[in-house]
Amino acid sequence: MTELQQGLVVSHLGKGIAVEVGEQTMLCQTLRKLDTVVVGDQVLLSLSGPEQGRIEQILPRRSVLQRPSRGDQVRPVAANLDTIFVVFAAEPECDFLLLDQYLAICENCNIGAALVFNKVDIPCNGSILEELKIYEALGYRLHRVSAKQQSGLDELKQVLRDQTAMFAGQSGVGKSSLTNALIPDRTLRTNSVSATTRHGRHTTTAATLYHLPAGGDLIDSPGVAIFGLAGLSEAQLAWGYREFQPYIGQCKFNDCRHAGDKDCAVRAAVESGSISATRYQRYLKLREKMPPANRS
Structure with a gap:
């Protein structure tokens, strides 16, 4: 069996992928069964020719x-x-x-x-x-x-x-x-x-x-000026507001939307000045921008 080498994906070039293996940069193709390979991925590849390879595996991502x-x-x-x-x-x-x-x-x-x-x-x-x-x-x-x-x-x-x-x-x-x-x-x-x-x-x-x-x-990544809400649920959007996190578990209802819900601890924190009112208003705007399927 061919020994696999570990490399770092540094760019997409047309239909090929540039992978750094040590001091060398190789042009690679991917196995069709693999998920999308992206820049920053650590991968295992096999050699298919001079300075050419095939990506066989994507190593676990930390993010x-x-x-x-x-x-x-x-x-x-x-x-x-x-x-x-x-x-x-x-x-x-x-x-x-x-x-x-x-x-x-x-x-x-x-x-x-x-x-x-x-x-x-x-x-x-x-x-x-x-x-x-x-x-x-x-x-x-x-x-x-x-x-x-x-x-x-x-x-x-x-x-x-x-x-x-x-x-x-x-x-x-x-x-x-x-x-x-x-x-x-x-x-x-x-x-x-x-x-x-x-x-x-x-x-x-x-x-x-x-x-x-x-x-x-x-x-x-010039093409990533805006990456949207990228599939976040309404609960994840609320968690994404760092200052909401201590209060989310204190809301009366587990599915609290932190909008007009009764006994909402987040809204109470806004009213008491513990949470910025301008940040909270922006949360409500972002929530409205979410696809209906992502909102509860």
């Missing part, structure tokens, strides 16, 4: 990020992420509803979450700063940076060491500028993977894993 697919389906986009860094800025205007959506998904996917406030060189609305204090009080780490002025990046590099991370956020907040600042030779590296695997041009929407110069891995 997986999904996004909505056709119909009510979801599909994985990245695996084994430790932290998603939600990037936002004063311009374009900060979408706190989207930010809460990202955080709720992280809370339910065994993925850590942190905030990156980019473009700190631009004057900022005081209400944004007040809202950010709420997230910091909840334990979300906030990094203030300017990719343009290269400020705050050294601290961010240190945090990114020894973990696999991804940037997420609305369009225009500077995710690409931030990635380019952290990986100055990104285009060169991308072209190198394509050349090594002899598979022509790398597609711009493909997720790619980069090893950061200061340590750690960054999965860059």
Whole structure:
């Protein structure tokens, strides 16, 4: 029996998958019976030719990020992420509803979450700063940076060491500028993977894993600006609000929706000021955005 080698999936190239095995990058195909292989997966592969292989097995994932697919389906986009860094800025205007959506998904996917406030060189609305204090009080780490002025990046590099991370956020907040600042030779590296695997041009929407110069891995996924509520149930959405968690078990009814329900401990905590009213209002909005099948 052929001995299987372990590798790390670093990119999708057309119909092939680029897998790093030690210092070598190989172009691989997958067994049809396998689930979707995604960037960040650790896999076992067999050799099928020079610098070519076949993925035989996906090793257990410690986390997986999904996004909505056709119909009510979801599909994985990245695996084994430790932290998603939600990037936002004063311009374009900060979408706190989207930010809460990202955080709720992280809370339910065994993925850590942190905030990156980019473009700190631009004057900022005081209400944004007040809202950010709420997230910091909840334990979300906030990094203030300017990719343009290269400020705050050294601290961010240190945090990114020894973990696999991804940037997420609305369009225009500077995710690409931030990635380019952290990986100055990104285009060169991308072209190198394509050349090594002899598979022509790398597609711009493909997720790619980069090893950061200061340590750690960054999965860059241009096509994942918004990954939706990704199949969360109503109960999972509520759990995704970190400050709700101590109160959920105190509600009178096990299936409490934390909306107009009688004797809801979450709503009582909002009324007493223990839970932010603005975060709670955004929870209600996200709940309304969920497909009816996901709501009780």
